[in-house]
Amino acid sequence: MDGRLTLKTVAAAAGVSTAAVSYAFNRPGRLSEPVRERILAVARELGYAGPDAAGRTLRTRRAGAIGVIFTVGLSYAFSDPYVLAMLSGLTEVAEPARTSLVLIPFDLGADGHDDDGLREGLVAVHRAVIDGAIADGPADDHPAVLALAARNIPLVRSSTTASGPSVCIDDRAAGVDVGRYLAGLGHRDVTVVVACPQPPGVPVPVVDEATLYPYSALRLAGIREGLGRRARVRVVSGGRNAPESGRAAAALVLDGDRRPTAIAADSDMLAAGVLDALRQRDLEPARDVSVSGFDDSSLAGPAGLTTVRQPVREKGRLMARMLLDPDFTERRVILPTELVVRSSTGPATHH
Known part of the structure; x- marks a missing residue:
């Protein structure tokens, strides 16, 4: 194919105007069917694939x-x-x-x-x-x-x-709802599992909160506010938002000396990993450790996950x-x- 093929090249070969060639590709209703078919046949013979999308955008300001x-x-x-x-x-x-x-x-x-x-x-x-x-x-x-x-x-x-x-x-207000709910159930020792910019599944026992995604930072602040000053809150991560990150983060606290009474994950994906970690240790959600998520995604209902629904x-x-x-x-x-x-x-x- 010749990389220099243009509308003018096809128009000259087909014996029509450049506008007619443009219509054949972009506005076929402006041409009769025989004329359009003839133009497209000539274009195929020449190896012309159609007007350049970037060039068309510069002229029309509409990329579609x-x-x-x-x-x-x-x-x-x-x-x-x-x-x-x-x-x-x-x-x-x-x-x-x-x-x-x-x-x-x-x-x-x-x-x-x-x-x-x-x-x-x-x-x-x-x-x-x-x-x-x-x-x-x-x-x-x-x-x-x-x-x-x-x-x-x-x-x-x-x-x-x-x-x-x-x-x-309002991520912070939603976090407050989670914190207040857990506080109302008597939870004072809560671990918050957040996503952070690390590969999925890499345990992060001490999170640099300055590096959190904006939504994670807001949800964490809300959960802390909702739990109140008397609560002990630990923040851990297992990397980016993925189930394996939830499993890695949960392992940090479930295998430690002081197991929290509740784990609040800032997404359902992370919460799914937390639930897996509980099952692996023969622990039961709610009875042994309460677990909450965020989003109310398609996996939350079947897992029986308490979570924040957002549309x-x-x-x-x-x-x-x-x-x-x-x-x-x-x-x-x-x-x-x-x-x-x-x-x-x-x-x-x-x-």
Whole structure:
């Protein structure tokens, strides 16, 4: 194929105008079927695949796509029920609007200073042919956020700490609900399991809270507030948000000298790992150690997990509407949460 093939090349070979060639690829209803078929046949013979998407965007300011920024690898993201629910909400709005989703991984590695990850992420953001972007969680100083701002790409995020448009929940208030509930059951010795920027399954017995994801820091602060000053709160992690991280974090406290009466995980994925760790030690949730999660994802109900319900699909829908629906003028939406009590929690028992 000749890389210099253009609309003009095809138009000259087919004996039509360049506009007719553009219509054949982008607006077929403007041409009769025989004319369109003849143009496409000539294009195939020449090896012309169609107008360049990036070039078309520069002219029309409409790529017909929005980017979804993932601060983790895509293989991990698609294992998370929260992410899948959010994507489902996005597509409910994007599909009727004939808008595609461009998935953009921007993984900075365990310590947040992976030069290769940074370089690859920046290249992906700068090359993406998109009209806007959605990101779940990154702070204002994240390189992806800064790169999108440099391109003047509209961005919607899902964090209460984000400047600019956002659809979020009040993570701290939801954490307060968890803490107050556990305190009401008599729990005064509570371990909080959080996600942190480490590989999944790596025990972190002393967490540097300054490095926590914004949502984790807010939920932790809320749980502490809800439990009150008399409670003993230990914060541990097992790495990024994954069941193996929950198992590793739970092992730190279940195998220690002083077992907590409750473990509050800041996601259902982590809580699932905590429940696994209990089963491995023949301990029963609620009877021996109470366990709570966060999100009320698809795995929470079958596991009998007490958790905070947030409307994840609705979050995805509203984030997409902020970018795609001109009649949707709100720039900041805070969605409600609800504490859902199930069988994984019960009154505190003294060990």
